[in-house]
Amino acid sequence: MEQIVSRIVQRDPEQKEFHQAVHEVLETVRPVLERNPEFRKQAVLERVVEPERVLMFRVPWMDDQGQVHVNRGFRVEMNSAIGPYKGGLRFHPSVSLSIIKFLAFEQVFKNSLTTLHMGGGKGGSDFDPKGRSDAEVMRFCQAFMAELFRHIGPNTDVPAGDIGVGGREIGYLFGMYKKLRNEFTGVLTGKSLAWGGSLIRPEATGYGVVYFAAEMLATRGDRLEGKNCLVSGSGNVAQFTTEKILEMGGRVLTLSDSSGYIFDEEGIDHEKLNHVKEIKNIRRGRIREYCQRYPAAVYVEADPDLEYNPLWTHRADCAFPSATQNEINARDAQTMVENGVFLVCEGANMPSAPSAVEVFVEQKILYGPGKAANAGGVAVSGLEMAQNSMRLNWPRAEVDERLQQIMKCIHKTCVDASAEYGMEGNYVAGANIAGFVNVVNAMLDQGLV
Ligand code: GLU
Helix, strand or coil: CCCHHHHHHHHHCCCCCHHHHHHHHHHHHHHHHHCCCHHHHHHHHHHHCCCCCCEEEEEEEECCCCCCEEEEEEEEEEEECCCCCEEEEEEECCCCCHHHHHHHHHHHHHHHHHHCCCCCCEEECCCCCCCHHHHHHHHHHHHHHHHHHCECHHHHHEEEEEECEHHHHHHHHHHHHHHHHHHCCCCCCCCCCCHCCCHHHHHHHHHHHHHHHHHHHHCCCCCCCCCCCCCCCCHHHHHHHHHHHHHCCCEEEEECCCCEEEECCCCHHHHHHHHHHHHHHHHCCCCCHHHCCCCCCEEECCCCCCCCHHHHHCCCCCCECCCCCCCHHHHHHHHHCCCCCEEEEEECCCCHHHHHHHHHHHCCCCCHHHHHHCEEEEEEHHHHHHHHHCCCCCHHHHHHHHHHHHHHHHHHHHHHHHHCCCCCCCHHHHHHHHHHHHHEEEEEEECCC
């Protein structure tokens, strides 16, 4: 196993995030390989860490001043053992091959946990949508799809949103795909309701995270009601996580963006959350604007020189990291546990650094890793694909009910898999083992391809 990790490090020394994601999975599936010598003989580990296909392409586009820019586009088609490649697109200046490979790798196991037939993939670009006009975003999306369209399809690879890609971007991407292919198909998910989208898809990741947290709490006879919660991020996941926490009677004290965070001791209620939605989704502004309307709240500017994230220093019961990868380090994790946090449920992908995960697992708090806890988003994407195939729309209550069932089932799968290998209560091990076994069995059934 060490050999495999050192080989990927040697091959692609700069892909730090990818190494991190692989290392975490390989460490926890060790007992599975010990029990199944066939897995080793068939070199399954070597196969799952190598993407089936990696696409990198030039994206040239013109800004409103007539200046030409060139960005880099990516799509990593990681694994198609259990279904067409499925996973979001991320538009953010930090996007690199390492980031997309780590996300695609995580996506393979996450999608497998949903029980739906979706393989794993991820894509995106280092394009920075911040401060860009609608027209610029449209031209970028069209240029991006002008290459991507030849690689994707409803039975091949079905992208969706992620950081920097929401309803607006999916619309522009879909329009260009349809024009180039002359085909109206469910090639993207997260579409608008009026042209093939699913009810509950916008809410799904955040709602799913909270359903998962409720399941974890139930194992200790507890519930969300009355709990003080820290939420990071203020995008789609953070917004709907907050909404569902409030519905379940919890209190939300914080939200953040890349510039800083707000702390509202009185709690962010439904009305304040609507204001956040307006700031973020309509005005595309900054979270600091929250304090203009609610001056009792404090805004703390992000300080890149700080060795810890002050958002995680507030006293609370539960934490829902919903911003981005590696937003919690070991020091943050230690502080959280000391300040009363006994549940961490990840809305973002890999928000906890490996040393932070170690703290959570050693201290035996309820820790739901992203690939299990935030799988509700892609699960409802799978339901959107199903509805598209049938050319039907399910009512809101039906999609929500299915989402709740799927999150319950993922929780139980994690609990059972960790128990089977003598690691009761370890959701990291449970999620990795269950996700991995599913995918690997499918790969073995299909022979050496
Ligand atoms: N980007 C989301 C995730 O990390 C959703 C992907 C999808 O819906 O395909 O799972």
